[in-house]
Amino acid sequence: MIKLLGRADSLNVRKVLWAMEELGLTCEREDYGGPFGRVDTPEYLRLNPNGLVPTLIDDGTAIWESNTIIRYLADRQSAPAFGGGTAIERAHIGQWMDWQLSAFNAPIQSLFVQLVRLGEDKRDQRVVDANLKTLHNLLGILRRALSDKGYLAGPTVTAADVAVGVMLHRFFALVREPAVDPRIVQYHGELAARPGFKAHVAIGKP
Ligand SMILES: N[C@@H](CCC(=O)N[C@@H](CS)C(=O)NCC(=O)O)C(=O)O
Known part of the structure; x- marks a missing residue:
């Protein structure tokens, strides 16, 4: 086990x-x-x-x-459909997993600290605004990578979507009605409908 x-x-x-x-x-x-x-x-x-x-x-x-x-x-x-079957597929999945860790993670975690961990009196609105600006740019990159249907690395959900999807969950939990492209909202909604997301990610906390 x-x-x-x-x-x-x-x-x-x-x-x-x-x-x-x-x-x-x-x-x-x-x-x-x-x-x-x-x-x-x-x-x-x-x-x-x-x-x-x-x-x-x-x-x-x-x-x-x-x-x-x-x-x-x-x-x-x-599990090639999830982790990639060829070196190229694994690289395309891996690049988004690395992107999650190297680019997407920091502004979302900083926003989490500002909006959840720190009291309103300790919150620095300039930090919040800077993170939102960075995230606007990063979500633009994500939008352009998503075609009109499917997921980050192709037609099925892969490890790339799981890595990015948990961070999107936190973003949408922190920023109510964010000004994001509808395709990002749709992508997040499709991930949120998956049993594994419902059971383990959307547990009532950002
Ligand atoms: N890059 C690491 C980050 C691990 C990490 O920061 N974990 C946090 C929780 S999400 C942690 O251990 N915080 C201290 C704690 O929970 O005691 C990973 O992806 O596993």
């Missing part, structure tokens, strides 16, 4: 749980991180030296970084 260490409300844990559902996999999950702590113990740091969640344990081996975990699971299941 695959073990996943990480609290269910962590966005990166939600991402892995959604990917598992897409791959028809189940796991035994244990609460680590946030209010549960347990990530700064020598035992946990031996599994994941970053002291962050998630960590996946399969066959006695630990793997960390949510996108790497997802790529591993797609390989493990030999």
Whole structure:
């Protein structure tokens, strides 16, 4: 049985749980991180030296970084439709997963800190506005990458959509009625209709 260490409300844990559902996999999950702590113990740091969640344990081996975990699971299941069948397909999926981590993540997480973690008195509206401007540009890139039908790397949902989709969930939960292209709203709606998204991502928290 695959073990996943990480609290269910962590966005990166939600991402892995959604990917598992897409791959028809189940796991035994244990609460680590946030209010549960347990990530700064020598035992946990031996599994994941970053002291962050998630960590996946399969066959006695630990793997960390949510996108790497997802790529591993797609390989493990030999799931070309989800993880890419050819080197080119894997690169097209991987580039969006890297884009999520290197470009899309930071402004959304900063917005989350400003709008959810900090009280209204501590909020810096200039930071909020700067993040919204950056996100407007990034969502323009996403819009241009999506054709009129289908998903980021083709006609079916892949690991690219899972990585980007969890961040879109947070964006739409934070910014009510954002001025975004209707195709982005439609894309998000299609991802949000998937059982794995409903079960693990849309859990009532941004
Ligand atoms: N790039 C890492 C980021 C991991 C990360 O930042 N995890 C957060 C939760 S989403 C965390 O562990 N925070 C501390 C905690 O929950 O105790 C990944 O994708 O796995």
